Amino acid sequence: MSGRLTLSWVNKDQALLPDGDGGYEWVERSDPRVTEVHLLHHGDRVGEFVDGLDDNLLIQGDSYHALHSLVRIPEYAKRYRGKVKLVYIDPPFNTGQAFEHYDDALEHSIWLGMMRERLLLIRELLSPDGSVWVHLDDAEAAYCRVLMDEIFGRSNFIATAIWKRRNDPRNTATHISADHDFILCYAKNISFSQFNHLPRTDAMDSAYTNTDNDPRGPWRRGDLAARNYYSKGLYPVTTPSGRVIDGPPSGSYWRVSAEELSRLNAEGRIYWGPNGDSRPYLKRYLTEVKGGRVPSSVWHPEEVGFVRNGKEEVRALVGDVFATPKPERLMHRVLQIATKPGDIVVDCFGGSGTTAAVAHKMGRRWVTVELSAETIAAFTKPRLGKVVAGADAGGITTESEWSGGGGFRVLTVGPSLFERVGSRVLLADWAKGAEFAQAVAAQLGFLYEPDGPFAGLKGRTRLAVVDGTADDVVVQSIVSYLEDNERVMVVAKAVAPGTEQVLRQLSMGSQLLKAPGDLVRRGKVVR
Ligand SMILES: C[S@@+](CC[C@H](N)C(=O)[O-])C[C@H]1O[C@@H](n2cnc3c(N)ncnc32)[C@H](O)[C@@H]1O
Structure with a gap:
């Protein structure tokens, strides 16, 4: 017993993975799919662009895979890891109800496991002066607070904001009508975080x-x-x-x-x-009179919006009703307190895209992730398309003087590189050619940079991916392309006997790995 106060739940020692059908499964921490990095496939671009990686991102897929990819794939890690000023999430509340567009009835410990995996990645994304805001109700708020104490440190707790969602209590409530939500706010490091004052009223x-x-x-x-x-x-x-x-x-x-x-x-x-x-x-x-007003922890709907405002805003834009959109003014309040123009804002339970829409109108950069392809097609993408086109007159458009501009890219989380057959781990069928090479680069933390026989670069080490058998002829040819002082990591689907020694003799410090076995083993140490 260390004496440290912690929350315990069933299977806490295991990892929780998305099962691909909107559900989750507990797996051993050593399972290759826990450390596996999924590729982010590029889809449409909407609006105007500066350069590919400077885009705002709308990612379709599970938030665990999406955050993991942003943290581990060097091209994204360079831009997002330790650079995100604000993460706001509005995850399924675990209220036991099945909403029309997603299943909220996760079992309690699954909910905690699901949140832990994502909060750990969120911590890696946050900048030293960044903060994370988690929107919940009574179903999980108390448990999540203890979980966040564990992950972010109790001393980094900033406040719990209370959003009073409605002024008309529900007369059908059995005991007390719950008229508010909680937003738990933690700093990555409270000694570096500085919040803005709100404008005077x-x-x-x-x-x-x-x-x-x-x-x-x-x-x-x-x-x-x-x-x-x-x-x-x-x-x-x-x-x-x-x-x-x-x-x-x-x-x-x-x-x-x-x-x-x-x-x-x-x-x-x-x-x-x-x-x-x-x-x-x-x-x-x-x-x-200097400065504005210090933000207070109680937020009234007249100032930050009622539940119905969120629904009206989405319906006015896309003509359909989303179950749980938040009002734009609520997000405006969060962004006003915790960000400045140009900052990066992440929401990995994006829903209809309120966080991204508000971030865009306020001149912040953003990444939003949503699991449901249907939600993205029906709500998130059309809504954000209207925002960049200047065709959204609602929400905070008037107060932020928004008239359109900028753009975003749609990405999709790629499938797993591995397939399990009994106790064996095989490569998935799609793992061929350039896609295989790109996936291997992502797994091993190489910048994907196809160049002659090479697929990637990490410092002075090149990556060569062989979609077949590596033998002495193949490695001799690869090594002949190396510059002085360069080494190579060769990854092949099969390896002819003796090839490893040939490679070592030709190029000291170079290595030969066999996929998938060696990738799985290395995945565990690349963390
Ligand atoms: C409460 S809603 C968010 C609503 C959003 N704040 C808005 O204003 O529209 C939660 C969203 O998270 C999505 N979701 C649930 N589990 C997810 C996961 N593992 N990864 C990514 N999104 C997920 C659901 O599909 C749902 O759209």
Whole structure:
């Protein structure tokens, strides 16, 4: 017993993998599919582009595979690993209901296992000053908080935001109508995270008036008396009407000395009441108020949207009803607090694409992942297409002054490279030619860069993938292409006897691996 407080659940020592049908299966941590990196296949591009890897990404597939690929495939890792400022997720709540577009009835421990695998990858994606926000309700919020303490460290907990979703309690509730959701917020490292203030509201500004036509503009009364001891803070004052006040209210001190009070008064910065007869107050001017307001943990629907607003926004764009879209103003609030323009925002339970739509309109870069191809086709892709085309007049379009632009790429998580037949691991049928070479590069952490006989590069080591048998003739030919100081890692589907020694003699430090066995073994150490 280490004495550390942890949450336990059935099969916690195992890994949980997507089963390809929208469900999950527990497997041993040593299973090759746990460490396997899936390729991300390029699909359509929508809107305008700068260069391929600078695109915003809409990824169809399971969030575990998608996040794993972003963290492990060098081309993506370079751009996303440790670089993501905000991850917001709105996973299935595990409420035990089956929604129309996805199955929410995961067994409790499966839900925790599913979340753990993804939160571990999310931690790798986050930048040192990044934060993760997890949207839940009472079904799992308490358990997820303990899970997140375990993964991110209890000291990195920032707050639980309460979103009051509706103002009309459900009269059919058995005991108490649950009218709010939780959003758990953790920093990657609380000492580096800095949140933005929210803009001031009209209500806050309306507390400032200008009853005396002060040329400095609207102001409000600030108290000049306080309880803190101040050695020069006890003296009588004479009001403009001529009344003498012995001193500040009993038990308090003037905050400024008599000299300072008379200087402020000469500048017209002291208020003596409407008739010049009250005790003095300091005039605090609206123009001198710095910063906005510190975000509060309770979010009201009048400010950040009602449940129905999310549904209306999606329906107005794609003409169909999505079960659980969040209002754009809710996401606007999260992004306002935790990001700046240009930051990367990730949502790996994308649904109808609210996070991406709002990120796009606010000038943030984004990656969104959604498991269901049907949801992407019916909601996410058409919605985001309208956003980039400037054809979405709803949501936060007006307040963010959005008029269209930018673009995104659609990617699909590729299938597994491995197939299990009994206890044996074989290569999948699709693993041939260039696709096989690309998949091997991804598994072994090589940048995929086809060049002559080579498929990839890592430092001074080249990767050569042989879709057949490696023998001494093949390795001699490969080695003849190496530059001085370069080595090669040859991966082949079959290896003729003695070839490994030939390779070592030709090129010291070069290696020969046989797929799939050696890939599986190396996968376990490449983590
Ligand atoms: C509560 S909804 C998200 C709604 C979203 N915030 C919006 O505003 O539209 C959860 C989504 O996660 C998707 N999902 C469930 N399991 C997933 C997984 N393992 N990987 C990726 N997406 C998943 C579901 O298909 C569903 O669309």
